[in-house]
Amino acid sequence: MKNLVGAALLGQSGGPTSVINSSAAGVFTEALKHENITAVYGAVHGIKGVLNEEFYDIGQEDLEELMRLKNTPSSSIGSVRYKLKDPRKDPSEYERLLEVFKKYNIRYFFYNGGNDSMDTCNKISKFFKKSGYDCNVMGVPKTIDNDLSVTDHCPGYGSAAKYVATTFMELYHDATVYDTKQVTIVEVMGRNAGWLTAAAALASYKGQGPDLIYLPELPFDFDQFFHQVQKTLTEKSKVIVAVSEGIKTKEGKYIPEMFQELKKDAFGHAQLGGTAQVLAEEIGKRINVKVRAIEFSLIQRSAAHLASKVDVEEAFNAGKKAVQAAVRGTTDRMVGFKRVSSNPYKIKYALIPLKHVANTEKKVPLEWILADGAGLTQAYIDYALPLIQGDSKAKLVDGLPHFAKLKKVRVAKK
């Protein structure tokens, strides 16, 4: 445990959420308070920015604007999808990082991201230690996918879940407006873990949600799906279905691959219809009923106007506590949440060894999925409900959100 003196650096990584900037606000405003921290930097597009020596000087920003980050969606300093090479095979990128850290005397490194990013954090931390360079490295979790291990949940999930649940309730009202039969299939994000799709069950819990919910945790059987839709259609005129984009057959095929030949465009990009679109077409071929496919697409991950207050505050605190821990001398940890109770909701912040989170994936427990494979149990509702509580959104100016606009003063290259 060393009391380091030097600059602090934050990098944002992976796909946007509504609250990744709230964690940035937590890191920045806390870091600016500590005497041991001589400068506060933001990496321009995550680890790529570090490799390129591209930093914003956060000390130049107004505090009010930094606090506005709490309710600004996406990644204000720029994110990246970039996986560092295995240092045992090719240490050159790690050597470059070390060189940059030394040059700018960066002694505190905070990386905000999902399991890939925690792996990056872990490898950097190990490499620096081996090289004898003192730097406290802390992970700050974020992902709408909620798939990080050990921690009870991840910042970003609560807000995305609130969006999914609220929008399903609204779609329920929309779908039931005419007295005709209709099947509505809605696609929710989540490649391997069904957490976000599961949030549709919160709308069903309110009696205003989907009838059938399919997660990627179970193999998807089209015949069973077709049978379940048909059966529900005999009971009621409107059927609403939630499907995860990541559902696969037991042979491991995504739904578009099941029914479509893989077409590639002139540049070799694979072109496949969306999961909901393909399922809607297949239902339309078999039943004479109006079918509609809806995809929440990018809207669901950046819908800051529907952010959960619990999520926004926890994201902020995760950033803040990462700085506090690092200044106390902690390294090689991710800030996580340990649930003390669900009702009333109470969590403790925990410092989880990075290696326990790196590259692992937490899925929805199979015992939380209904026996028919098309819905969630009360255990999931009890788990998720506390995470979507309260509203927290940007102040309105002209009826529209007033998002943060940083000055983004670049640090002079040394």
Next chain:
Amino acid sequence: MKNLVGAALLGQSGGPTSVINSSAAGVFTEALKHENITAVYGAVHGIKGVLNEEFYDIGQEDLEELMRLKNTPSSSIGSVRYKLKDPRKDPSEYERLLEVFKKYNIRYFFYNGGNDSMDTCNKISKFFKKSGYDCNVMGVPKTIDNDLSVTDHCPGYGSAAKYVATTFMELYHDATVYDTKQVTIVEVMGRNAGWLTAAAALASYKGQGPDLIYLPELPFDFDQFFHQVQKTLTEKSKVIVAVSEGIKTKEGKYIPEMFQELKKDAFGHAQLGGTAQVLAEEIGKRINVKVRAIEFSLIQRSAAHLASKVDVEEAFNAGKKAVQAAVRGTTDRMVGFKRVSSNPYKIKYALIPLKHVANTEKKVPLEWILADGAGLTQAYIDYALPLIQGDSKAKLVDGLPHFAKLKKVRVAKK
């Protein structure tokens, strides 16, 4: 001008909006106050419910629940897409309506809908007059399309516009997160009038919106579009495009028809890709850039969690004033808005003859479209900004909206 004594009936018609139920709350709560109104009914699925003698007895509902309708999206008593036959060719449906109105002594009829519904209203009113049956018939406007003539704007538009503008701002932040080139094409509702797509310009006005906006008011030229996308890509790495679902070539073809052969499924339903999807595919074929298509789909018309307070209140007042006018003896009119000033925003309610609104369509003035055909002028911003002001949404219970749930007690058939 007759002081009629009898029942009042409300029907909801056409596609949902966030505030059609707010108008219902205005009609119901006001109607329940008047001594001349002996009963208050809601038609089950609009005019179809009237033909079938299917009514809800609104007098059985709790006032608190009726007020909750103000923030409940879609059509709580059920809507319908049904156009009555021309009474000069086939008066049978009108005779049936007259029979039902007489049987239940309905002396006040309120119909909430778009231009088709105002036509229905107008024809019913004329037929009753000719038949010597006294009934005051009032239209209450609603449509996210904002395409009703004479009135300055329509309830439903402000809230949908607020959704479109807010979501474009959030997508802007989402789209700019990586340092790679990307084109995002977003499809907005509106078949013939581009009002809702124009709302994307409110996000651009905030510096956080689409670069290019295409409305159906102008013929769509693919080569010009392609050129404009390509040019914008040389200036910045992210291009965001808003397109109306209704854009057509100068030959009158919708975009999917331009590039796809019309496929029909086993039941004869035409299958066409969405406008944004097809444009994205075509751009992807011509430029080596990541392209993404997003469709706001049904989400945009029922997003009550983002409703504009101005819209919710005006919708409520339109319903309320329709009742007040009818009780005073007015008939054959639609409640509309006359703008007194935009800054500060001030309107007067007007009673517009139904025949002036029936079956006409108001489009975005061509002089409000930029010379390059891909954006809106300040005149549009000045027009639209007042309509999206303020928040008004359902109380949260469990972090989710508490929508109205009516008892829906049926009126006994006579």
